[in-house]
Amino acid sequence: MNKLxxxxxxxxxxxxxxxxxxxxxxxxxxxxxxxxxxxxxKDSNNNLLVPPLPPSDKFIIGTDKEGRDLLSVLILxxxxxxxxxxxxxxxxxxxxxxxGFLASRDKYIYNILILWNRLFTYVPxxxxxLLISFIPFVLYSSSRLLLMIILIAFIEVGNAALIKKELxxxxxxxxxxxxxxVIGTRPIKLFLKYFLFPVRKQIIVxxxxxxxxxxxxxxxxxxxxxxxxxxxxxxxxxxxxxxxNSNNWPILLSDSLLFIKTAIWIPLWTALFMSxxxxxxxxxxxxxxxxxxxxx
Amino acid sequence: MxxxxxxxxxxxxxxxxxxxLIVLVLTPTGLEVYIVDYKMEWSFNWKVYFNxxxxxxxxxxFERTLGGDPNTGILVLDHVKRYSLRSLKxxxxxxxxxxxxxxxxxxxxxxFEKRFLTIGNRILNIFFISIPDFFILIxxxxxIFSITNSGLxxxxxxxxxxxxxxxxxxIALSIYPIFYLSKIVYTCIKDEEDNHxxxxxxxxxxxxxxxxxxxxxxxxxxxITSNFQKVFIIxxxxxxxxxxxxxxxxxxxxxxxxxxxxxxxxxxxYLFFFLITMTISSCFIQLINHLINSRSLKLNxxxxxxxxxxxxxxx
Numbered sequence: 053m054n055k056l057x058x059x060x061x062x063x064x065x066x067x068x069x070x071x072x073x074x075x076x077x078x079x080x081x082x083x084x085x086x087x088x089x090x091x092x093x094k095d096s097n098n099n100l101l102v103p104p105l106p107p108s109d110k111f112i113i114g115t116d117k118e119g120r121d122l123l124s125v126l127i128l129x130x131x132x133x134x135x136x137x138x139x140x141x142x143x144x145x146x147x148x149x150x151x152g153f154l155a156s157r158d159k160y161i162y163n164i165l166i167l168w169n170r171l172f173t174y175v176p177x178x179x180x181x182l183l184i185s186f187i188p189f190v191l192y193s194s195s196r197l198l199l200m201i202i203l204i205a206f207i208e209v210g211n212a213a214l215i216k217k218e219l220x221x222x223x224x225x226x227x228x229x230x231x232x233x234v235i236g237t238r239p240i241k242l243f244l245k246y247f248l249f250p251v252r253k254q255i256i257v258x259x260x261x262x263x264x265x266x267x268x269x270x271x272x273x274x275x276x277x278x279x280x281x282x283x284x285x286x287x288x289x290x291x292x293x294x295x296x297n298s299n300n301w302p303i304l305l306s307d308s309l310l311f312i313k314t315a316i317w318i319p320l321w322t323a324l325f326m327s328x329x330x331x332x333x334x335x336x337x338x339x340x341x342x343x344x345x346x347x348x
Numbered sequence: 349m350x351x352x353x354x355x356x357x358x359x360x361x362x363x364x365x366x367x368x369l370i371v372l373v374l375t376p377t378g379l380e381v382y383i384v385d386y387k388m389e390w391s392f393n394w395k396v397y398f399n400x401x402x403x404x405x406x407x408x409x410f411e412r413t414l415g416g417d418p419n420t421g422i423l424v425l426d427h428v429k430r431y432s433l434r435s436l437k438x439x440x441x442x443x444x445x446x447x448x449x450x451x452x453x454x455x456x457x458x459x460f461e462k463r464f465l466t467i468g469n470r471i472l473n474i475f476f477i478s479i480p481d482f483f484i485l486i487x488x489x490x491x492i493f494s495i496t497n498s499g500l501x502x503x504x505x506x507x508x509x510x511x512x513x514x515x516x517x518x519i520a521l522s523i524y525p526i527f528y529l530s531k532i533v534y535t536c537i538k539d540e541e542d543n544h545x546x547x548x549x550x551x552x553x554x555x556x557x558x559x560x561x562x563x564x565x566x567x568x569x570x571x572i573t574s575n576f577q578k579v580f581i582i583x584x585x586x587x588x589x590x591x592x593x594x595x596x597x598x599x600x601x602x603x604x605x606x607x608x609x610x611x612x613x614x615x616x617x618y619l620f621f622f623l624i625t626m627t628i629s630s631c632f633i634q635l636i637n638h639l640i641n642s643r644s645l646k647l648n649x650x651x652x653x654x655x656x657x658x659x660x661x662x663x
Binding site: 180272 | 361362364368369372373378392470471482486487489490493584586595603608619623626
């Protein structure tokens, strides 16, 4: 058994903290589960206060703009947010691994991947996601959430597949692959056992880094007031409005410019939770990389 | 010859990205919303949509203009020019600072390897690579707030009017690229270290500083310069959020506003600003690459070898 290195250990510890927050966090005593939206809050002298309220004894890190305890909102939203970033990475890798494999065989697919990668790097990625989210077919779709996740996954597929192409191209040079082809292994078995199995460690490392990057992208989208969860409803005047009924972290970043001036604790703590997540996955990735290279 | 090839490739990519962006931005023009039984229904009019795309591309190519902004009547070109000059004031100095400090930091990390490669320092490096730029900006703003609240100094943090408004966004934008580039420089030198020519030079008694600067760095340069583009992409892609958070009224901020207001002409105009800046930077970096690499020893050696191989095959 190989010794765990300190970076990996810290990464695992942080990951346990994150998982603890998202799964056991909602049952902790200081977390308020009934998160009703209030227009005002009464203090001990029966004065009416308009949220967002600054940090105090009752609200450890303050409240959000709807008068809910910010810490509770962040903890209750952790599971959903982590689920999103994980799901995006899984979809991206399910598409990019076969694509990378094909690109290592076929030069045309390789060129298409390069073009794909270039297309989305010339304009900031989150701007492209913004543009796509305004397309009516996505905006009014009944399964918008799934569509948005697939879209975010797709946009970075080019980059992810190019990394995998390099890995598979190195494997292709090895002699055991030639022998595998010669003895007539079936293509699927050849792909799984001869190509995917030897590079599994590198793919796990890249996957870990990828999860962290997704968090960053979701945060940028949150600043731009685009959320991957929202519902269309009609209000009293008859016009149609979009609003959120979920607690994921990027939602708290909306209207940040206003809140930075008036209630800086909202963007500050939300950004802190997000940075912690990114830091955790980067530590894990870096630690796993060292762990795997030492083993080999 | 290779330079020409690169130029053609850049033009092809530029035009395909431009067309893709126009197609994406103009999609809401085909939307028709109506209400049936108190429920919103919508349909998509492909004919209107295609006509819009056609007329916009026609306007761009033959009249070389995007026309006026429908809300204010100001020419889109003037609008973009006015705000993008402000953004360039952030982008260009940040890029240059990142390149200089990033390379220097990589070299320093290499020279004082033993002191810098402790676990604590490595975790610190990962920390600085992980924290997003907006978090740095918010923390900096929070710190300056608490200083100004105590009444020591008075600074106007937001806006674009004062010369020091540029500093905060520049710090927030440059931290990630600096750490990224220094890591590249360090690993590059480290990989090169085991080569025979380095050992020979060391055995001959050449000084370490000379070996690194004249031998290793010259051969590493083509890997390092090929990462300059990535640094530029990182800076440009975080620009809109940083401009939004510091209320710096530049191209990124205007792009976000235009997107929210569904102002298609301005959106296309500002997207083109990003596209053109990226293309110019990419051409510029390729030119630098070409100039440096023609002097690179290793690359010349490789080319010489392949040349010899070619000749032997032909015989």
